[in-house]
Amino acid sequence: MSSEQIVLVIGASRGIGLALVEELSARPNTQTIGTVRIPNAALDLPNVRFVTLDVTDEESVAKAASEIPEIDTLIINAGMGKRDPVLTTSTADLATYLDVNVLGPHRAIRAFLPALRARKTRRIIPISSTSGSIGQQAMPGSGGLAGAYGVSKAALNMLAVQFHKELQKEGFTVVPVHPGWVATDMGNRHGTGGMPPATSAQAIAKLVDGLTAKESTTFYQWDGKVVAW
Ligand SMILES: NC(=O)c1ccc[n+]([C@@H]2O[C@H](COP(=O)([O-])OP(=O)(O)OC[C@H]3O[C@@H](n4cnc5c(N)ncnc54)[C@H](OP(=O)(O)O)[C@@H]3O)[C@@H](O)[C@H]2O)c1
Structure with missing residues (x-):
């Protein structure tokens, strides 16, 4: 990044989100903001501002957005994922997946649009998963259990495409990114x-x-490799 950038990482308490704010905070030309659901004094990284935000709570998202007037890049990393087959997942539990992994990013993107519009970069990066790749999941013999999580990540990908279509005339970049298999609380379940x-x-x-x-x-x-939708 050449000129000063403001990057907001939603879901930065641990795992990939925490590693992202650590990585970004080492850059001299970047203002890094991370969100946590529960304020944690132990999360005291130099050059990182932490803000409280729960993606399932409209008021919490609106309050955080009111505290952050400008962002170049919004990375929506917050997510939940266990190994839940759709056969044994209740409708209520599937609704929770959708609330966190789809409605959460929808709330966050809409709430932070004014902050993104205040800058020229206008980049939105939902952290998705190959579990949401219909192209991969529908391949004969594709391994791994995507289940309810895969349903939510496929919906997240479509959400990204729809935001792209509606925001492209304003110069937005909306690109979902699969982080790989990562040794976090979520990744270690595999x-x-x-x-x-x-x-x-x-x-x-x-x-x-x-x-x-x-x-x-x-x-x-x-x-940087391209994943099938
Ligand atoms: N790890 C992998 O191998 C892998 C593979 C593919 C995709 N991903 C995706 O990468 C992203 C990060 O995964 P991870 O492995 O780092 O997971 P993780 O270790 O389980 O961390 C999840 C993060 O999301 C936050 N979060 C959960 N629910 C939230 C909510 N309602 N509001 C705000 N924040 C919330 C958590 O905050 P709390 O600490 O408050 O719970 C935590 O910061 C997820 O979107 C995941 O689907 C991960």
């Missing part, structure tokens, strides 16, 4: 072997730097 959060975060930050409006409608993974 066993050991996920990459360190810092490795994924460094690659995502580099990838995001280069994304412009012409990359909208492409689904990327952390290392």
